[in-house]
Amino acid sequence: MIKVEGLTKRYARATAVDNISFEVEKGQIVGFLGPNGAGKTTTMRMLTCFMPPSSGKAEVAGFDVVKSPMEVKKRIGYLPETPPLYPEMEVGEYLDFVGKLKGVPAGDLAKRVQEVAERCAVADVRTKLISKLSKGYKQRVGLAQAIIHNPDVLILDEPTSGLDPKQIMETRDLIRSLAGDHTIILSTHILTEVEQTCEQAIIIAKGKVMATDSVSALKNRRAGGSAVLVEVEATNEGQVREKLERISGVSRVVFKPVGTQGIVTFEVEGLSGKNIRPEIARAVVEAGWNLNELRPLGLSLEEVFLQLTSGAKPESAPAEAAPAAEEKESE
Amino acid sequence: MRGAWTICQKELHSYFASPVAYAVMALYALIFGFFFYSATAYFVEASMQSQMMGRSFPMNINEMIIRPVLMNTSVIGLFLIPMITMRLFAEEKRSGTIELLVTSPVSDLAIIVGKWLAAVLLYTTVILVAALSVIFLFAWGQPDVKPVLIGFFGLLLQGAGLIAIGAFISTTTKNQIIAGTAGFVISLLLWVIEWVSQFDTSTTGKVISYLSVVTHLEPFTKGVVDLKDVVFFASLIFLGLFLSARSLESLRWRA
Ligand SMILES: Nc1ncnc2c1ncn2[C@@H]1O[C@H](COP(=O)(O)OP(=O)(O)OP(=O)(O)O)[C@@H](O)[C@H]1O
Numbered sequence: 001m002i003k004v005e006g007l008t009k010r011y012a013r014a015t016a017v018d019n020i021s022f023e024v025e026k027g028q029i030v031g032f033l034g035p036n037g038a039g040k041t042t043t044m045r046m047l048t049c050f051m052p053p054s055s056g057k058a059e060v061a062g063f064d065v066v067k068s069p070m071e072v073k074k075r076i077g078y079l080p081e082t083p084p085l086y087p088e089m090e091v092g093e094y095l096d097f098v099g100k101l102k103g104v105p106a107g108d109l110a111k112r113v114q115e116v117a118e119r120c121a122v123a124d125v126r127t128k129l130i131s132k133l134s135k136g137y138k139q140r141v142g143l144a145q146a147i148i149h150n151p152d153v154l155i156l157d158e159p160t161s162g163l164d165p166k167q168i169m170e171t172r173d174l175i176r177s178l179a180g181d182h183t184i185i186l187s188t189h190i191l192t193e194v195e196q197t198c199e200q201a202i203i204i205a206k207g208k209v210m211a212t213d214s215v216s217a218l219k220n221r222r223a224g225g226s227a228v229l230v231e232v233e234a235t236n237e238g239q240v241r242e243k244l245e246r247i248s249g250v251s252r253v254v255f256k257p258v259g260t261q262g263i264v265t266f267e268v269e270g271l272s273g274k275n276i277r278p279e280i281a282r283a284v285v286e287a288g289w290n291l292n293e294l295r296p297l298g299l300s301l302e303e304v305f306l307q308l309t310s311g312a313k314p315e316s317a318p319a320e321a322a323p324a325a326e327e328k329e330s331e
Numbered sequence: 332m333r334g335a336w337t338i339c340q341k342e343l344h345s346y347f348a349s350p351v352a353y354a355v356m357a358l359y360a361l362i363f364g365f366f367f368y369s370a371t372a373y374f375v376e377a378s379m380q381s382q383m384m385g386r387s388f389p390m391n392i393n394e395m396i397i398r399p400v401l402m403n404t405s406v407i408g409l410f411l412i413p414m415i416t417m418r419l420f421a422e423e424k425r426s427g428t429i430e431l432l433v434t435s436p437v438s439d440l441a442i443i444v445g446k447w448l449a450a451v452l453l454y455t456t457v458i459l460v461a462a463l464s465v466i467f468l469f470a471w472g473q474p475d476v477k478p479v480l481i482g483f484f485g486l487l488l489q490g491a492g493l494i495a496i497g498a499f500i501s502t503t504t505k506n507q508i509i510a511g512t513a514g515f516v517i518s519l520l521l522w523v524i525e526w527v528s529q530f531d532t533s534t535t536g537k538v539i540s541y542l543s544v545v546t547h548l549e550p551f552t553k554g555v556v557d558l559k560d561v562v563f564f565a566s567l568i569f570l571g572l573f574l575s576a577r578s579l580e581s582l583r584w585r586a
């Protein structure tokens with residue numbers, strides 16, 4: 001439904017989106033995940049024909065965004081970062097206006113407005129001025145606006161930002177309920193949001209795609225981290241650290257002060273793909289200390305996210321082979 | 332051009348939802364009324380004097396009232412039109428609603444024409460409200476109807492041109508106040524350059540005064556429709572709309 005190839009956007013000073021490629025199948029919900037300034041909004045603006053790409057190609061529903069923007073626009077519903085609302089209009093008037101603008105036939109308009117108002121739970125404020133609405137309602141009017149012409153593709157830029165927890169849950173439910181009929185791309189910098197609402201995640205940072213994964217794979221990655229927590233009965237922190245650092249396959253040892261006399265705790269990270277727990281157990285016991293606890297630490301979602309985004313290693317060079325691969329690429 | 336009328340209706344709705352439309356209307360009617368009153372009072376005074384002196388040469392209502400009033404109010408238009416046009420695009424850029432318009436399946440030109448048309452309709456309403464006072468003339472005197480209509484048509488044409496220019500200025504900024512001020516300065520310039528012709532009779536002087544909106548409005552107020560004046564205002568409209576289209580396009584490249 002959406003096909004992006006080598007899409008690039010250069011501003012006068014910086015490259016906001018750098019040669020990204022991805023595809024989205026019909027009916028999927030895809031999370032566009034990245035920290036501030038990653039280029040999410042810029043990518044979405046190119047997909048919605050708000051701005052043309054500097055280079056590369058993007059197709060929506062089989063139409064090229066540069067060559068046939070009108071066809072693309074007819075098939076896209078877009079909720080920008082700030083909902084595009086006119087405060088001096090009533091909700092019903094506004095939805096009428098957007099419906100006409102998007103080309104909903106005059107005969108169907110009243111019915112469509114009623115439908116989307118109910119679907120987005122704004123039917124009870126139809127005669128209220130938009131300026132008088134709460135933030136959650138405004139967001140839902142923004143969503144209603146995006147689906148009024150029943151588009152094939154929905155593009156939602158941070159649809160839950162600035163909402164309170166209850167409103168966030170409601171909005172996520174609403175978005176999930178829309179997934180059957182529409183192909184959805186939503187952007188966010190909150191990983192749990194992607195986990196809860198999306199099937200597929202595209203992680204971008206600094207304008208590059210870092211990973212494209214199904215959300216379940218993302219969860220696995222999170223469980224499969226090889227960090228362990230080691231708690232040892234010993235008095236000398238330095239000795240224990242030295243011992244742990246000497247174990248082959250250990251990449252990092254971090255002291256975690258617990259405050260109890262005679263107990264030291266470390267977080268030990270191993271090189272990925274290597275089980276370092278037996279080695280640690282043996283080393284500790286051999287040194288004559290009591291091993292109180294040896295527990296694998298799953299990576300938190302945030303850690304997965306940071307790992308993927310901070311290293312700035314694009315997808316083509318997987319983490320393990322990164323140093324070598326990067327060198328080869330740059331040659 | 333699909334969508335132009337939809338956008339025009341929405342613009343009119345916003346005008347009348349805010350105090351702008353009413354403020355412009357009241358101000359215009361007030362000033363027009365004042366000009367009209369003073370011109371009429373002068374006319375009455377002058378005609379009484381000429382009667383007392385025993386000379387009863389015919390005094391022309393069109394010459395002495397309609398024409399000066401139209402010329403004066405056209406100057407007021409220069410101040411008021413920027414008030415109408417300043418928000419057209421600047422406000423949409425500021426609030427982000429421009430993203431909705433531009434990503435909708437309507438052409439840039441439809442957006443621009445829709446907005447321009449709404450401003451022209453508002454301006455027409457403003458003029459008509461002000462012109463109500465002219466009806467008194469018909470109650471008392473027998474002015475020629477045709478030159479009056481032609482005069483108002485000229486006023487409208489001049490307004491439509493300045494509105495197109497104002498719309499363009501509004502596309503260049505997010506700030507309504509800047510758009511309004513710049514619009515006012517440009518309008519003022521298009522008015523005062525006419526003065527050049529009074530001290531510079533060279534070709535340069537003629538060319539510069541040709542560019543003035545006043546030069547081209549004057550014949551209308553005399554009841555004369557000259558093709559070259561109509562062409563001038565039509566060009567002004569096209570120039571404004573064309574520049575707006577360019578500006579909207581470049582906004583998207585830079586945005
Ligand atoms: N109009 C612009 N002119 C110049 N640079 C811009 C412009 N818009 C965005 N940028 C830059 O492009 C980069 C990507 O911005 P973008 O808004 O796409 O990020 P984002 O992922 O949406 O971030 P956020 O989470 O803050 O919304 C940023 O470094 C930003 O400073």
Ligand SMILES: [Mg+2]
Binds near residue numbers: 040041042081157
């Ligand atoms: Mg953004």
